[in-house]
Amino acid sequence: MLVPEGKVSTYGDIAKAIGAPRASRQVGWALHGNPYQGTVPCHRIVFRDGSLTDGFAFGGKDVQKALLLSEGVGFSEEFKVDMKNFRWTF
Numbered sequence: 001m002l003v004p005e006g007k008v009s010t011y012g013d014i015a016k017a018i019g020a021p022r023a024s025r026q027v028g029w030a031l032h033g034n035p036y037q038g039t040v041p042c043h044r045i046v047f048r049d050g051s052l053t054d055g056f057a058f059g060g061k062d063v064q065k066a067l068l069l070s071e072g073v074g075f076s077e078e079f080k081v082d083m084k085n086f087r088w089t090f
Contacts, residue, residue, distance in 0.1 A: 003044040006072045007088035008081050010048045017090040028053075043067040050081035 003009045011024035011031075020026070031042040032055065043064045046052055052061035061079050068081065076082040 003041060003088050005041075006086070008044050008046050008050075008068065008073060008083070008086050009088050009090075011045055012048055013087075013089055014045060044071075046081050046083075048083075050076065050083040052079045052081075 011027045012021070014027045015021055015023040018027075027045070031040075031045055034040050034042045037058050043058070052064045054061055058064075065075070065079060069075075073086045074082040076084075081087075
C-alpha cells in the first residue's frame with residue numbers, strides 16, 4: 001500500500017488502512033525505523049494537520065519538505081502540506 005508520488009497520507013490513515021485505527025503512533029515508529037529509504041516512501045506520511053515531523057529519520061523536516069516539493073506536493077505554510085489538495089486516502 002504505497003502512497004503515490006505527489007501525494008501524502010497521515011499516520012492515522014495508515015493505521016486505519018491496516019485495521020488498527022488507534023495505532024498511529026506505532027505506524028510512526030515503524031516508519032521511523034524504515035531501512036529502505038527510496039523503496040518505502042515514508043517521507044510521504046505527515047501529521048493529520050499536514051505538519052512535518054522534526055524526527056524525520058533521514059535528515060529532519062527540511063529534507064522531508066525537499067523530497068515532497070521535488071514530487072510536486074504543495075505547502076500551505078512553511079512546514080505544513082496543503083492537505084486539501086495533496087492528501088491521499090486508501
